Amino acid sequence: xxxxxxxxxxxxxxxxxxxxxxxxxxxxxxxxxxxxxxxxxxxxxxxxxxxxxxxxxxxxxxxxxxxxxxxxxxxxxxxxxxxxxxxxxxxxxxxxxxxxxxxxxxxxxxxxxxxxxxxxxxxxxxxxxxxxxxxxxxxxxxxxxxxxxxxxxxxxxxxxxxxxxxxxxxxxxxxxxxxxxxxxxxxxxx
Amino acid sequence: xxxxxxxxxxxxxxxxxxxxxxxxxxxxxxxxxxxxxxxxxxxxxxxxxxxxxxxxxxxxxxxxxxxxxxxxxxxxxxxxxxxxxxxxxxxxxxxxxxxxxxxxxxxxxxxxxxxxxxxxxxxxxxxxxxxxxxxxxxxxxxxxxxxxxxxxxxxxxxxxxxxxxxxxxxxxxxxxxxxxxxxxxxxxxx
Amino acid sequence: xxxxxxxxxxxxxxxxxxxxxxxxxxxxxxxxxxxxxxxxxxxxxxxxxxxxxxxxxxxxxxxxxxxxxxxxxxxxxxxxxxxxxxxxxxxxxxxxxxxxxxxxxxxxxxxxxxxxxxxxxxxxxxxxxxxxxxxxxxxxxxxxxxxxxxxxxxxxxxxxxxxxxxxxxxxxxxxxxxxxxxxxxxxxxx
Amino acid sequence: xxxxxxxxxxxxxxxxxxxxxxxxxxxxxxxxxxxxxxxxxxxxxxxxxxxxxxxxxxxxxxxxxxxxxxxxxxxxxxxxxxxxxxxxxxxxxxxxxxxxxxxxxxxxxxxxxxxxxxxxxxxxxxxxxxxxxxxxxxxxxxxxxxxxxxxxxxxxxxxxxxxxxxxxxxxxxxxxxxxxxxxxxxxxxx
DNA sequence: AATGAATGAGTATTCATTCAT
DNA sequence: CATGAATGAATACTCATTCAT
Numbered sequence: 081x082x083x084x085x086x087x088x089x090x091x092x093x094x095x096x097x098x099x100x101x102x103x104x105x106x107x108x109x110x111x112x113x114x115x116x117x118x119x120x121x122x123x124x125x126x127x128x129x130x131x132x133x134x135x136x137x138x139x140x141x142x143x144x145x146x147x148x149x150x151x152x153x154x155x156x157x158x159x160x161x162x163x164x165x166x167x168x169x170x171x172x173x174x175x176x177x178x179x180x181x182x183x184x185x186x187x188x189x190x191x192x193x194x195x196x197x198x199x200x201x202x203x204x205x206x207x208x209x210x211x212x213x214x215x216x217x218x219x220x221x222x223x224x225x226x227x228x229x230x231x232x233x234x235x236x237x238x239x240x241x242x243x244x245x246x247x248x249x250x251x252x253x254x255x256x257x258x259x260x261x262x263x264x265x266x267x268x269x270x
Numbered sequence: 271x272x273x274x275x276x277x278x279x280x281x282x283x284x285x286x287x288x289x290x291x292x293x294x295x296x297x298x299x300x301x302x303x304x305x306x307x308x309x310x311x312x313x314x315x316x317x318x319x320x321x322x323x324x325x326x327x328x329x330x331x332x333x334x335x336x337x338x339x340x341x342x343x344x345x346x347x348x349x350x351x352x353x354x355x356x357x358x359x360x361x362x363x364x365x366x367x368x369x370x371x372x373x374x375x376x377x378x379x380x381x382x383x384x385x386x387x388x389x390x391x392x393x394x395x396x397x398x399x400x401x402x403x404x405x406x407x408x409x410x411x412x413x414x415x416x417x418x419x420x421x422x423x424x425x426x427x428x429x430x431x432x433x434x435x436x437x438x439x440x441x442x443x444x445x446x447x448x449x450x451x452x453x454x455x456x457x458x459x460x
Numbered sequence: 461x462x463x464x465x466x467x468x469x470x471x472x473x474x475x476x477x478x479x480x481x482x483x484x485x486x487x488x489x490x491x492x493x494x495x496x497x498x499x500x501x502x503x504x505x506x507x508x509x510x511x512x513x514x515x516x517x518x519x520x521x522x523x524x525x526x527x528x529x530x531x532x533x534x535x536x537x538x539x540x541x542x543x544x545x546x547x548x549x550x551x552x553x554x555x556x557x558x559x560x561x562x563x564x565x566x567x568x569x570x571x572x573x574x575x576x577x578x579x580x581x582x583x584x585x586x587x588x589x590x591x592x593x594x595x596x597x598x599x600x601x602x603x604x605x606x607x608x609x610x611x612x613x614x615x616x617x618x619x620x621x622x623x624x625x626x627x628x629x630x631x632x633x634x635x636x637x638x639x640x641x642x643x644x645x646x647x648x649x650x
Numbered sequence: 651x652x653x654x655x656x657x658x659x660x661x662x663x664x665x666x667x668x669x670x671x672x673x674x675x676x677x678x679x680x681x682x683x684x685x686x687x688x689x690x691x692x693x694x695x696x697x698x699x700x701x702x703x704x705x706x707x708x709x710x711x712x713x714x715x716x717x718x719x720x721x722x723x724x725x726x727x728x729x730x731x732x733x734x735x736x737x738x739x740x741x742x743x744x745x746x747x748x749x750x751x752x753x754x755x756x757x758x759x760x761x762x763x764x765x766x767x768x769x770x771x772x773x774x775x776x777x778x779x780x781x782x783x784x785x786x787x788x789x790x791x792x793x794x795x796x797x798x799x800x801x802x803x804x805x806x807x808x809x810x811x812x813x814x815x816x817x818x819x820x821x822x823x824x825x826x827x828x829x830x831x832x833x834x835x836x837x838x839x840x
Numbered sequence: 841a842a843t844g845a846a847t848g849a850g851t852a853t854t855c856a857t858t859c860a861t
Numbered sequence: 862c863a864t865g866a867a868t869g870a871a872t873a874c875t876c877a878t879t880c881a882t
Contacts, residue, residue: 087862105384107297110855123858123864132856182380189436190372190380194294207436228445231433235446239429243421246379246397255418256425277845300872313847316874467866484764487677490851503854503868512852562760569816570752570760574675587816608825611813615826619809623801626759626777635798636805657841680876693843693879702877846880854872861864 090128090138092118098139102177102184106136106191133199136192140202143185147206151213160217164233164264167214168257171237175250183241185210210234222270229267236260280318282308288329292367292374296326296381323389326382330392333375337396341403350407354423354454357404358447361427365440373431375400400424412460419457426450470508472498478519482557482564486516486571513579516572520582523565527586531593540597544613544644547594548637551617555630563621565590590614602650609647616640660698660708662688668709672747672754676706676761703769706762710772713755717776721783730787734803734834737784738827741807745820753811755780780804792840799837806830 096117100109111132115122129135150170157163171178181187185206192203211230218226240256286307290299301322305312319325340360347353361368371377375396382393401420408416430446476497480489491512495502509515530550537543551558561567565586572583591610598606620636666687670679681702685692699705720740727733741748751757755776762773781800788796810826 103384105297105381107295111857112855121864123866124862126857127862127864130857181384186432186436187380190377190432191295193435193438194371204436207433211433211437231442232446232449235426235429235433235442237429238432239425239427242376242380242428242432243397243401243425245383246376246394247401248383252421252425256422259422279845301874302872311847313849313875314845316876317844317846320874322873469866485677485761487675491853492851501868503870504866506853506855507865507867510853561764566812566816567760570757570812571675573815573818574673574751584816587813591813591817611822612826612829615809615813615822616805617809618812619805619807622756622760622808622812623777623781623805625763626756626774627781628763632801632805636802639802681878682876691843693845694841696878697841697843700878843880843882845882847876847878849876849878851875852873855868855870857868857870859864859867861866 089118089120089124093120093125093128093135094138094142097135098142098184101136101139101188103181106188111135133197136199137202140188140199140205143188143206144209147185147209151209160220161264164214164217165261167210168233168237168260168264171241172254172257175244175253178241178253179244179248179250182245183238186238186241207234221267223267233260233264236263279308279310279314283310283315283318283325284328284332287325288332288374291326291329291378293371295377301325323387326389327392330378330389330395333378333396334399337375337399341399350410351454354404354407355451357400358423358427358450358454361431362444362447365434365443368431368443369434369438369440372435373428376428376431397424411457413457423450423454426453469498469500469504473500473505473508473515474518474522477515478522478564481516481519481568483561485567491515513577516579517582520568520579520585523568523586524589527565527589531589540600541644544594544597545641547590548613548617548640548644551621552634552637555624555633558621558633559624559628559630562625563618566618566621587614601647603647613640613644616643659688659690659694663690663695663698663705664708664712667705668712668754671706671709671758673751676758681705703767706769707772710758710769710775713758713776714779717755717779721779730790731834734784734787735831737780738803738807738830738834741811742824742827745814745823748811748823749814749818749820752815753808756808756811777804791837793837803830803834806833 093114097109097114100113100117104113111125112122114135115125125135129138151167154163154166157166171183174183177184189203189207193200211227211234214230214233215226218229223229236256237260240253244250244252244256283304287299287304290303290307294303301315302312304325305315315325319328341357344353344356347356361373364373367374379393379397383390401417401424404420404423405416408419413419426446427450430443434440434442434446473494477489477494480493480497484493491505492502494515495505505515509518531547534543534546537546551563554563557564569583569587573580591607591614594610594613595606598609603609616636617640620633624630624632624636663684667679667684670683670687674683681695682692684705685695695705699708721737724733724736727736741753744753747754759773759777763770781797781804784800784803785796788799793799806826807830810823814820814822814826
């Protein structure tokens with residue numbers, strides 16, 4: 081979009097970094113690994129990203145965009161309950177990755193949240209977006225405690241991800257999401 | 271129990287490392303920082319721990335011991351429900367730390383779970399211990415689905431911790447635990 | 461053949477390492493010394509050689525190349541006896557170095573042969589090459605015990621080098637080689 | 651002999667060091683390894699040897715004593731030729747060790763001869779002793795070139811050891827010694 | 841003479857970052 | 862824009878040596 085010649089290197093770098101950051105963590109992933117994964121010469125990385133933190137920021141931005149697209153997609157569901165169910169269903173689809181490497185949003189947020197240089201707040205954006213969107217859905221359902229419900233729902237998802245990862249068992253993710261789905265549809269609404 | 275001539279350096283090293291690992295993560299914590307925190311000369315660390323991984327292992331072992339002590343303490347509660355309530359109450363007490371650096375058990379497990387060298391399984395031990403203990407409590411309550419309940423309970427705790435950390439809000443931890451307490455006491459038992 | 465933009469650093473590093481390895485041995489030579497000898501910043505060594513062992517391997521490879529070139533050069537001699545004489549004559553030319561630091565091939569082989577990581581077999585290659593070549597010469601002379609003669613000849617050279625070094629006397633090398641030359645020419649051939 | 655209480659620790663240290671120095675070399679052998687091999691507490695080593703070099707010196711001294719004893723033993727042989735044959739026969743007996751780790755005298759001399767701190771000359775002593783003794787034997791045989799013959803004989807031994815080690819073949823040592831034995835008995839004497 | 845504990849100078853190695861071309 | 866080469870600050874780890882007891 082912004083590239084004049086659209087060589088796609090920037091996109092490849094962000095994509096490669098996103099996957100490596102999820103699988104290895106920020107600290108243990110080197111720029112050389114990212115360059116290799118994206119099939120880009122090492123020195124070239126710095127044309128697109130001034131520092132490693134800039135690249136991490138770009139990965140976060142890409143994830144924010146993905147989350148926005150995902151949420152927009154859910155809007156096609158007919159009811160708020162269906163939308164929320166679609167949301168949590170995403171983690172079932174990701175369950176194998178989650179069991180092996182944790183939730184991509186949760187682990188990145190956890191790792192960067194311990195910092196104090198701005199990246200910590202940046203990393204929380206995908207979580208913020210999801211919480212805000214889910215809050216909107218609960219409000220549409222007529223619930224005045226929408227924010228609390230949103231937090232409770234996403235806490236369920238993240239907790240399921242943490243345990244699924246700790247025990248290396250994808251089915252824990254599935255079970256937890258099934259609980260949440262039942263909880264969503266059983267919520268009393270005015 | 272400990273060395274006769276113990277100057278307590280080993281204990282100071284483990285304690286310092288434990289705190290730094292929680293606040294900074296494993297990868298970004300240097301042995302120099304640990305040595306400094308424990309007021310021990312850098313070269314001396316290797317008298318007690320052959321490698322950085324060994325030190326991490328010692329921290330995990332210390333955490334396991336803490337968890338055991340904590341669970342043993344809960345046994346003084348009169349009922350299974352009271353014991354489970356005491357368990358989740360711990361995260362309320364830790365809420366400030368959790369909001370700033372995440373759950374000490376959850377973050378360490380998450381970070382090390384991506385490895386493949388044995389330390390990943392080691393790091394999951396505190397979580398395993400807690401899950402097993404809670405399962406026992408639910409069984410005492412007469413529940414046949416004790417394991418599932420145990421996982422659901424601890425997933426709630428961990429999810430609360432992740433969100434509390436992402437939003438930097440200790441009260442999220444409190445709220446989530448309150449939900450879990452109510453859930454515990456409202457569980458139908460035979 | 462070499463890099464277009466070759467600044468010759470790699471060559472300088474190998475050359476410097478080769479000399480230091482001969483004069484100091486593998487274990488006591490530090491990469492800092494090699495970097496200094498090659499007038500290269502310490503960190504830069506790792507751009508060319510991933511590990512110290514890799515650098516040692518490169519030195520061995522360079523020595524193998526030197527040996528090949530040397531043997532090829534001897535082929536210009538008219539007779540097998542002249543070629544073998546040219547071979548042992550090399551150690552007379554090197555006698556000052558040999559008396560001070562030992563035979564470059566022998567000492568490296570001796571030091572590395574105690575290892576068990578592959579470098580031991582690598583280090584023996586120059587010796588193997590020379591033995592095979594000399595065997596060929598003896599065979600050309602019509603000797604059926606060519607291998608035994610090759611080993612005997614080179615054992616004479618290496619023994620002379622060890623004693624020349626132990627007694628710090630270059631003339632021992634000369635004397636021993638003179639003996640070998642006489643032995644070569646006096647060999648009965650069919 | 652010198653120990654009041656003859657605890658034998660010093661002897662065990664020297665014996666352990668001697669073996670490790672032969673098998674691993676001086677530079678790569680640590681004092682901790684020596685202490686372990688001698689079943690002596692690490693800190694205790696310094697009661698017997700002020701520095702690592704002191705320990706190496708003690709090993710050399712012990713080897714000198716061994717050589718003296720060995721040579722004295724050979725004096726029981728009836729003729730100079732029998733004595734010289736007994737000498738070179740030693741390396742056949744050691745052939746397995748030689749093929750794996752080189753000649754104990756030759757490798758130590760080679761490694762230390764590159765130094766410049768006195769230890770280099772010390773390490774050559776066993777070689778000197780042997781050369782002097784063999785020279786005496788050749789002189790008894792009536793040879794006026796006794797020194798040259800002594801050097802030639804021991805060069806043969808050391809050369810055989812170097813090649814036996816490089817090719818990891820004990821039989822090379824045997825073959826070379828058989829040659830030398832034949833050479834000894836075939837020497838023309840007045 | 842004994843010893844577990846300690847120490848610091850050194851060593852290989854990594855990696856984000858820079859730069860000449 | 863592109864890129865191979867370069868660089869230095871940092872990091873884990875080793876080990877001879879010292880020391881309090």
